[in-house]
Amino acid sequence: MSVEFDRKIHNTLADANLQLAIYTATARLKDKRAETVAPDALPDYQELRTQANAVKKHTIENLDYYLEEFERNVEAHGGKVVYAKDGTEVADFVLGLAKDRGARLIVKSKSMTTEEVDLNERLEHHGLESVETDLGEYIIQLAHERPYHIVAPALHLTRYDVADLFTKRLNVPRETVIEKQTAIARKVLRQKFLAADIGISGANFLVAGSGAVVLVENEGNIRLTTSAPKIHIAIAGIEKMIPRAQDLAVFLKLLGRSGTGQLLTVYTSFLSGPRRGGEIDGPDEFYVVLLDNGRTRLLPDRGKRQSLYCIRCGACLNACPVYRKIGGHSFPWVYSGPIGAIITPQFMGVSHEPGLPFASSLCGACAEVCPVKIDIPKVLLELRSDVKKAEVREKRNRLEKLAFRAFAWLMTHPRLYEMAGKLAASAAPPDGSGWIKSVPAPMNIGPLRAWLSQRDLPPAPARSFREMWRRR
Amino acid sequence: MSRDNILHRIRTALGRSAGQAVADPPPARIRVPDVDMEKRIASMFAAIEALAGKTHRAATPADARAFVAAAIEGKSAVASNAPFLVECGIASLPGVRSGITDREELRGLCATADVGITSADYALADTGSLVMIASTNEARLVSLLPPAHIAVVPRARILTGLDELFSVVPNPADVASSMVLITGPSRTADIEQILVRGVHGPGQITVVVVG
Numbered sequence: 027m028s029v030e031f032d033r034k035i036h037n038t039l040a041d042a043n044l045q046l047a048i049y050t051a052t053a054r055l056k057d058k059r060a061e062t063v064a065p066d067a068l069p070d071y072q073e074l075r076t077q078a079n080a081v082k083k084h085t086i087e088n089l090d091y092y093l094e095e096f097e098r099n100v101e102a103h104g105g106k107v108v109y110a111k112d113g114t115e116v117a118d119f120v121l122g123l124a125k126d127r128g129a130r131l132i133v134k135s136k137s138m139t140t141e142e143v144d145l146n147e148r149l150e151h152h153g154l155e156s157v158e159t160d161l162g163e164y165i166i167q168l169a170h171e172r173p174y175h176i177v178a179p180a181l182h183l184t185r186y187d188v189a190d191l192f193t194k195r196l197n198v199p200r201e202t203v204i205e206k207q208t209a210i211a212r213k214v215l216r217q218k219f220l221a222a223d224i225g226i227s228g229a230n231f232l233v234a235g236s237g238a239v240v241l242v243e244n245e246g247n248i249r250l251t252t253s254a255p256k257i258h259i260a261i262a263g264i265e266k267m268i269p270r271a272q273d274l275a276v277f278l279k280l281l282g283r284s285g286t287g288q289l290l291t292v293y294t295s296f297l298s299g300p301r302r303g304g305e306i307d308g309p310d311e312f313y314v315v316l317l318d319n320g321r322t323r324l325l326p327d328r329g330k331r332q333s334l335y336c337i338r339c340g341a342c343l344n345a346c347p348v349y350r351k352i353g354g355h356s357f358p359w360v361y362s363g364p365i366g367a368i369i370t371p372q373f374m375g376v377s378h379e380p381g382l383p384f385a386s387s388l389c390g391a392c393a394e395v396c397p398v399k400i401d402i403p404k405v406l407l408e409l410r411s412d413v414k415k416a417e418v419r420e421k422r423n424r425l426e427k428l429a430f431r432a433f434a435w436l437m438t439h440p441r442l443y444e445m446a447g448k449l450a451a452s453a454a455p456p457d458g459s460g461w462i463k464s465v466p467a468p469m470n471i472g473p474l475r476a477w478l479s480q481r482d483l484p485p486a487p488a489r490s491f492r493e494m495w496r497r498r
Numbered sequence: 499m500s501r502d503n504i505l506h507r508i509r510t511a512l513g514r515s516a517g518q519a520v521a522d523p524p525p526a527r528i529r530v531p532d533v534d535m536e537k538r539i540a541s542m543f544a545a546i547e548a549l550a551g552k553t554h555r556a557a558t559p560a561d562a563r564a565f566v567a568a569a570i571e572g573k574s575a576v577a578s579n580a581p582f583l584v585e586c587g588i589a590s591l592p593g594v595r596s597g598i599t600d601r602e603e604l605r606g607l608c609a610t611a612d613v614g615i616t617s618a619d620y621a622l623a624d625t626g627s628l629v630m631i632a633s634t635n636e637a638r639l640v641s642l643l644p645p646a647h648i649a650v651v652p653r654a655r656i657l658t659g660l661d662e663l664f665s666v667v668p669n670p671a672d673v674a675s676s677m678v679l680i681t682g683p684s685r686t687a688d689i690e691q692i693l694v695r696g697v698h699g700p701g702q703i704t705v706v707v708v709g
Contacts, residue, residue, distance in 0.1 A: 051691050073527075080524040088520040090508045103671060109501040161697055162688030180688050188689055208686060208694045215698065220609060236671035246642060246684040246699025253638040253676075254605075264504070271671070272526035275664045289545070289625045290660075293699065294679040298671035306579075306637035307601050308675055318504045325511035 027381025034356040035385075044182055048353045051181045056344040058287025059395065068283070077276050079399040082335035085234075085267050089325070092234040092267045093316065099237025103299030105312035112319050113143025116261060119315060120145070120226070121152050123257070129154070129223030133215075133255065135241070135248040136160035137228025138176060138338055139263050139317055141360045145226070156226075157218050159247035161211055168195045174354035175362070176340035177285050182353065215247070225251035225309070229262035230337065231277060232314070235270045238298035239314060242281060242291040249293055258297070258309040264316050265334035271296070277337065280397035284339035320373030330405050333368050335398040342392035342402060348385055358382060364392035368405045376413045383409035447490055454486040530662045538623035538656045539707055545626030549682030550695065552704040559586040562650050562708045566615065567591050569648060569704065573612035576604070576644065580617035580635045582652060586708065588615060599634065608643035614700065616641050618651045620666070621705070624659035625681050628705065631667075632676040641680060647700040649680075653709040 038044055063071045085092055097107040110116045124132070132149065134140065134156055146167065149156040158167040162179035166172070168191045173179030180188075189202045192210060201207055227248055231240040239260040241248045252258045268277065274296075282288040301308030324330055343349045343363030354362040358379040359370045367382050376383075383406050392402040436443055454461055462482045470478060509515060533541070543553040556562035566588050577596040583589045589596040594615065598604045608614060616636055620629035628649050632638055641647050657663055670677040684699030695701040 047690075054691055070529075077524065077527045084521075084523045087512060088514070089512065090505050090514060090516075091518070091520045093505065093508070099671065103675065109504050111500045111504060115500055159698070160688070161686045165688065178688065178691070181691075183689070185689055204689045204692045205694050207689060208697050212697055216609075219698075220605075233671075236669050238671050244684065245686050245697040247697075249638070249642050249678065250698055253642065264508075269523045270526060271667075271669050272528055272664045273523075275660045276527050278660060288681075290627055290679060290681045292549075292681050292684055294627075294681075296670045296677040297675065299675050301632070302675050304634045305632045305675060306599055306604055306634065307639050308632060312675075316504075318500075318507075322504060322507040322511060325508060 027384070028358075028379055031356065031358060031379055031381050031385075035352045038353045038356050039351060043184075044353060045351070047182055047184070048350055051175070051178055052344040052350050055178070055286060055340070059284055059341055059344070060287075062283040062287045062289065068279070074276050074280055075397055075399050078280055078337075078397060079335065081268060081273050081276070082398050083332070085269055086265065086325075086331060086334050089264065089267065092269060093264060096232055096234040096237055096267060096314075099235065100299065100312075100314055101237070103237055103302075103312075105237065105299040105314065108313060108315045110315050110317050110319075112317075113145070113148065116140075116143050116145060116315055116317060117148035117152075119313075120149060120224075120259060121154070123259070123313070124149075124154055124224060127223065127257065129257070131218065131222045132156040132224045132226055133218050133222040133251050134158050134163075135225070135227045135243070135251040136163045136179070137226075137261060138173070138360060139228050139261050140226065141173060142319060143317070145261070157215070157222075159215050159219070159251060160243070160245060161208060161247075164211055164215065165191060168192075172355065172360055175343060176338050176365075178340075182355070219247075219250045219254045222251075222255045224257045224259060225253075225255040226259045226261060227251050229260045229266050229314070230281065231268050231274065232262055232266045232316075233269075233271050233274070233296075233298075234267055236296075236298050238271065238296055240274060241295045241297070242278070242293070243295075244286075244288075244292040246293060249295055252295060252297055253308055256309055257311045257313075258300075259313045259315060260297075261315045261317060264318060264321055265336075281337055281339055284341040284395065284397040324369075324372040327408075329408055330368075330372060332400050333365075333372060333405055335400050336365050336369070337398060338365075339397055341395040341397065345391040345395045347387060347389060347391065352385070364402045364406075365400075368400075368402055368409065371409050371412070376409065376416050380413045380416070383413055444490070444492055447492075451486040451490070526664075528661045528665050530665055531658050533623060533658045535653060535656065538658060539653065542621060542623045542626050542656060542705075542707075545624065546682065546703070546705055549626065551626065551682050552702070554704065554706045556650075556706055556708045559708060562706050563587045563591065565706060566648060566650065570594070570613050570615075573646075574610070575613040575615055576607045576611040576640060577615040578617065578636045578640045582617040582708075583615060583650060586650060588650060604637055605639055605643075608637075608639040611644045613646045613648060614640040614642070614644035615648045615650070618649050618655065620663060621649075621651050621656045621707075622659050622663060622679070623656055625679075626705075627679045627681040629663060630678045630680060631670070632674045638676060638678070641678075642699050645696060645700055646702040646704070647680075648704045648706065650706045650708060653707050656707070 300312040349363040618628040686697040
């Protein structure tokens with residue numbers, strides 16, 4: 027475990043207010059989920075999970091096919107698909123388009139994928155204004171922090187923190203009533219929506235057979251982001267794919283319930299391309315950026331591939347006894363909780379934070395609540411084994427490095443080198459036969475014998491090169 | 499180019515080749531229950547009310563008109579171009595702007611109106627959702643920008659739920675660029691998990707079922 031990981035965990039554990047905030051928020055989400063998936067509320071819950079798992083498995087195992095189908099359908103409806111291997115390529119695309127269209131102001135809806143590639147920072151670095159519009163994300167952006175939880179980004183902040191932030195950053199009188207704080211944000215952000223040149227969203231699902239982006243939300247900021255500006259860009263991980271719109275009858279039932287205990291979130295948008303002839307409003311341009319950023323790295327492994335089934339509901343965070351103590355910011359990357367513990371090492375490499383797969387009690391609560399049945403504890407175990415293997419490799423490398431360092435040291439000390447040479451020559455067999463062939467019998471066994479039988483060193487010369495040089 | 503690189507990496511990892519066909523995905527799971535209309539309406543109203551939405555059952559179009567007239571009294575309203583609103587005489591109520599097909603004009607009106615009035619293509623009984631499909635009749639912003647939304651829906655459009663919606667509209671992309679489900683008023687719980695309604699979308703929603 028890195029010092030940084032350890033320090034963050036201890037800071038969180040020592041903060042009583044934060045402990046209470048995490049505990050209450052996760053308990054609430056956890057209980058609401060349990061109510062809405064209980065057998066009397068949703069009798070076919072287990073069947074839905076099985077179906078969701080089967081559909082995701084099929085899609086991931088044929089991902090190239092569905093990506094191409096998706097691309098064809100987006101283009102058939104007048105949209106455009108762009109592939110990006112990393113954050114730089116995402117930013118380059120957005121910057122290029124913004125420059126071309128003379129865009130200055132971007133409104134953004136909540137997206138873990140854009141958090142992953144630090145899109146706001148990259149855009150702002152190039153002089154664009156990029157505003158988060160989900161209330162929690164907006165607060166987080168004003169505070170220059172990362173989201174604390176996949177579905178509740180500002181979980182760790184109180185109304186008083188928000189009051190301080192708004193006063194400082196928005197120049198408004200201090201306001202501690204939550205309804206009024208929300209009204210302030212609505213007013214500020216409404217102006218941004220109406221003035222924005224580009225709207226950037228994430229995607230909860232990509233529907234291959236429709237070329238559609240599906241987005242779920244409660245506030246209405248996603249609808250505004252994708253309807254008010256003339257350009258809509260959706261940025262999504264390649265794994266968000268599902269084959270058909272009809273599969274949503276399964277996934278939407280699971281997502282709202284697992285995330286926040288809602289039958290459906292307030293808004294579900296199914297968007298396929300720019301506005302069409304006859305439609306009064308909606309964007310004129312529609313782009314979908316398909317991001318790799320490490321995802322293809324975990325495709326070859328049949329066991330760990332299932333990590334890509336995740337629909338980012340956050341249920342595993344709320345169920346996890348570790349997350350509920352150490353919170354979201356202790357985790358080394360944007361994804362926290364059990365799902366963060368399995369995808370971070372795979373996207374970033376296990377050495378990013380070797381302690382991460384071990385920060386789990388393997389109690390299995392995450393797998394129990396996962397709507398797509400990802401066997402998180404199993405993947406954690408495999409990652410632990412990967413970390414250990416990497417450590418062994420590292421140790422072996424260290425031994426090798428040590429040997430070469432000793433050799434280099436010897437080579438840069440001529441006197442010692444000469445003495446070592448003499449010492450070696452004195453150990454040569456007196457009869458002038460091969461050194462290696464004279465290896466004592468007890469060591470000359472098995473595969474070693476075969477190796478030794480074909481190799482040897484020339485007999486030691488009477489005088490070394492150095493001696494001859496001195497006497498020339 | 500990243501497209502080809504990414505697709506190549508995926509194929510290599512999965513042991514597939516370019517253009518290789520795939521087996522059929524698991525059959526779609528669509529289960530449409532048999533629920534009679536009165537039960538659908540009761541279930542839909544219960545779901546909407548549980549989310550703090552309002553409901554009204556209008557026996558006739560004239561009844562719907564009277565209800566909406568009372569609800570928007572003294573307020574400014576913008577109505578979508580749905581033929582059903584014209585049929586009910588709601589589009590021609592005093593104080594209601596309707597028949598707008600220009601994007602900028604409509605946007606300006608929606609940004610200042612107190613109430614947005616729409617119909618809905620469908621409604622879902624089990625979740626209390628309205629299904630809005632973009633068209634000349636229904637613009638996206640009418641149900642989004644004003645602080646209150648009233649939807650007037652003929653009873654025949656009430657489906658049992660998501661499964662029936664996706665059996666009636668198996669691929670929404672064939673129909674329009676946008677299909678939105680609206681389930682209750684806009685809400686957030688981002689500050690201290692305290693529920694606040696009307697953060698970006700309408701904080702009040704009223705569903706009127708006619709017939």
